[in-house]
Amino acid sequence: MHDRYLSRLFFTSIAIMALLFFWQSLPWIEEAIIAQQATPRPVTPRGDLAADEKATIELFERTKDSVVYIATLKAVVDPWTRDIYSIPRGTGSGFVWDGVGHIVTNFHVIEGASEARVRLSDGRDYHAVLIGASPAHDLAVLRINIPFKRPSPVMVGTSHDLKVGQKAFAIGNPFGLDWTLTSGIVSALDRSMTESNGAVIRHLIQTDAAINPGNSGGPLLDSAGRLIGVNTAIFSPSGAYAGIGFAIPVDTVNRIVPQLIAYGKYIEPSLGVEMDERINRLAQARLGFDGVMILRVVPGTSAEKAGLRGVTVYPDGSFYPGDIIISIDGKPVHSVRDVRDILDHHKVGDTVTLEISRNGRLIKKRIMLEPAE
Structure with a gap:
């Protein structure tokens, strides 16, 4: 009897131990089963991409090789050894302008640099030569010598x-x-921006396409892939992207860049007359006119040939007012800056129509723009 009890107790203990072992092993068994079933x-x-996605992809693939x-x-000069060596200054963007290796970028991208290198999308790297720059428009042109497989120039559009x-x-x-690649919309037009050196760049395009440090000099494109x-810049109180970027309009670029390539600088068009903002404001307050008074007509210019008149000063210190420019090509002018803004949309050799006030009479004169002195 006692033996049967011990035997039953032994087998019961073995069963309990087996059950405990099984219970502890259950998660492992479950994990093993799940692992065998995991596939x-x-x-x-997905189906076809949306039409706008296809268009954006195609635009990027067609244009990226034109961006550099x-x-x-x-x-810098070592103050101890007087050795001259180069250190990294910064990076930026640019784009291929034509088939002979001209690259357009911002002036501030290369300002103060002693050397610039341009890398293409396929990894080729070239030393760049500065061809010309216009700080007033924040534009510069570099040139690289590409011996073969030249990337296509970016397509040029319009901004007006x-x-x-x-x-x-x-x-x-x-x-x-x-x-x-970033995308957005044209947020506003004809914006102005004052740079750190005090220069004012006008007629800018505002966009919310993300523009950050390093984007400067790169192209802003329309949905057809045209420049x-x-x-050129962002507006940001914090220094980070805030949804407001600016771009120099292509109509300005297409007028300035050929001059930078041909002459190395921007040749400002002039009416062939002298004006002064401060003097003009004083004359407006004293004489009560709205426009820009011509102080002097430059001899030998189209303005002199057209009979424009400057201020006449008499020996006793009195003076007779010069012609007052009321409008240029129908656009009213109220300040010397207005005159320069209008002329900035023209080039040397263009002809403009001035409406002037002389002795209370309105007269129209055709003037050919000449290089500013």
Whole structure:
């Protein structure tokens, strides 16, 4: 009897131990079963990309090879050894302008640099030569010698007919992250921006396509992939992207860049007359006119041939007012800055129509623009 009890107790203990072992092993068994059953999830077919996605992809693939990465170096002198060596200065973007290796970028991208290098999208890297620059328009032209397989120039569009709300695309190298595409819209037109050196750049395109440090000099494109501006700056209280970027309109670029290539600088068009903002404001307050008074007509110019008159000063210190410019090509002018803004849309050799006030009479004169002195 006692033996049967011990035997039953032994087998009961073995059963309990087996049950405990099984219970402890259950998670492992479950995991093993799950592992055997784990397979990749079936892929749900995506279907065709949306039409606007296809268009954006095609635009990027068609245009990216026309965009370049620009790295600049600055020469420094070792104060102990007097050795001269180069250190990295900054990076920016640019784009291919034509088939002979001209690259357009911002002036501030290369300002103060002793050397610049241009890298193409296929990795080829070239030393760049500065051909010309216009600090007033924040534009510069570099040139690289590409012996073969030259990338296509970016397609050029127009900016005078842009509408707020149009799509806008920027390609560049923000923070050194090369060939980055961002998109947005044309947010506003005819903006002005004051640079750190005090220069004012006018008639800018405002866009919310993300523009960050390194995007400067890159192209702003329309939905057809045409150049509509050159990305130049952001407005940001914090220094980071805040949804407001600016681009130099392509109509300005297409007028300035050929001059930079041909002459190395921007040749400002002039009426052939002398004006002064401060004197003009004083004369307006004293004489009560609205316009810009001509102080002097430059001899030998189209203005002299057209019979424009400047201020006449008499020996006793009295003076007779010069002609007062009321409008240029129908656009009213109220200040010397207005005159320069209008002329900035023209080039040397263009002809403009001035409406002037002389002795209370309105007269129209045709003037051919000449290089500013």
